[in-house]
Amino acid sequence: MTLTLHQVTVRIPLAPGRSVHAVTAADLVVRRGTVHGLIGESGSGKSMLAATITGLLPKRAHLTGAVALELDDRTLTTREIWRSRGHTVAWVPPSAMTYFTPVRRIGSQLAETIRYLGAAHDPVELLARVGLEVTVLQQYPHELSGGMAQRAAMAFALAGDPALIIADEPTSALDAERAAAILGLLGDFAAGGGHVLLVTHDLTALQESAICTDVSVMYASRIVESGSAETVLDNPGERYTKDLLAALPENGLSPLPFRTPELVNLPDDFRYGTP
Template identity: 45%
Template sequence: MNAARLTGLTVGIDLRRGRGSATVDVLDDVHLDVPAGRVTALVGESGCGKSLVAAALTGLMPPGSRVRGTVQVGGRQVRCDDERAWRELRGRQVGSVPQSASTSFTPVRTIGSQLAEICARLDSDRTPEQLCAAVALPPHVVDRYPHELSGGMAQRVAIAAALAGRPGLLVADEPTSALDPDNAALTWRLLGDAAADGAGVLVITHDMPSLLRAAVCDDVAVMARGTVLSQTSLVDTLGSTDAYTQALLGTVLV
């Protein structure tokens, strides 16, 4: 069963040039499965379109996007421009962990009040304190303001917020890019736990070394030039003889 699927997704962005305009294809015929209960890593060089894939799966496409192909979430086909449908899906069916967790919360309100608002909106069966406990944070974090959190703590709060509605799909964009090795390892473990609980987890990452050390990745999708070149199990990806794939696995991408 797939938590999400992209089929033939092609995305063009309208650009104005002088008095005219042009459409530039950023994604080209992307096919991608995010299986339920598994962690899928989406890897590729900078600028290849990974973040736009995340945008397509969370209903956050940039203005001026021209989209062909299909996006399915939980077996439901959703148009990228159907904001009403995405409002229903976000939080309940689709959870999103942003790259800049520390700036994703309102700075003048406590973490507890913001998590409580999310829980109320999603009819969550967990309290802010329970969500914090689920991501290995002490109860007193709910009384802190965002600026009082370390980078690792802020990332865990972002994961807690994304899990509040128990979504079937969790999309994490570079979740360890600003973390030290210990906090990166804990973040990977939490994402692995979400998959163990049944969610399909898509992780966009340049940090393959720490992901491999964490041993939570099941599948790897390799992107280049706006398309997915391959999607295979981690074992098969590690055994690939493709030079581009091996370069991605052997280095921290820039």
């Protein structure tokens, strides 16, 4: 069972003759039982790739290529994945607190999600799975800490028993301890037979947790390198990956020599280091 992206390209028109090259010719495979990391600078196209899988692209976006999710009994096409969102694919957003309805308690929102998905879960059970006390059901989003909000978002994602979780910067603005806890929850989901695509720029947490089996690297809307986490993070083959890792504090904090380009009307032959 795998999630497969084949030559996925996304263009978002802005005006006649101008478009955002959000994703370009992306190939990606996320295997069952694994966490696949997707790394790169801000503005490289990671979140747009995640939105392509979940069906959360802007309405005017134009998609070519194919997304397929192979299950035990059938293979879902791109549109089928989108139509069954919540059951086949679930999304964990960055800064989860801002995605909850601020004037409603967490419990009522979680119960509504369960009803909408036609799931058999109980809110108390879902909170227990992510390590939250039952008292959280009576709290409003602003009463949760950042770590609690991200755990709650995981509970919402698990409500429909998805085969795949897309976690988009789930550790942003969290300290090391809380980030490790969130990554642990994603690892548990994968260990139970799920698929996880972890979109992150927090390379330090990713390396320390050793959660990823595979890693892909995005630059300027393209996946420039993919492989086992050990190979990509310890012995990368692409210059961009090497420079990205060298920019980490523990690796010398070396600035990237080339800026991330704007993705508007990006030339088809654009590559890292292009003037």
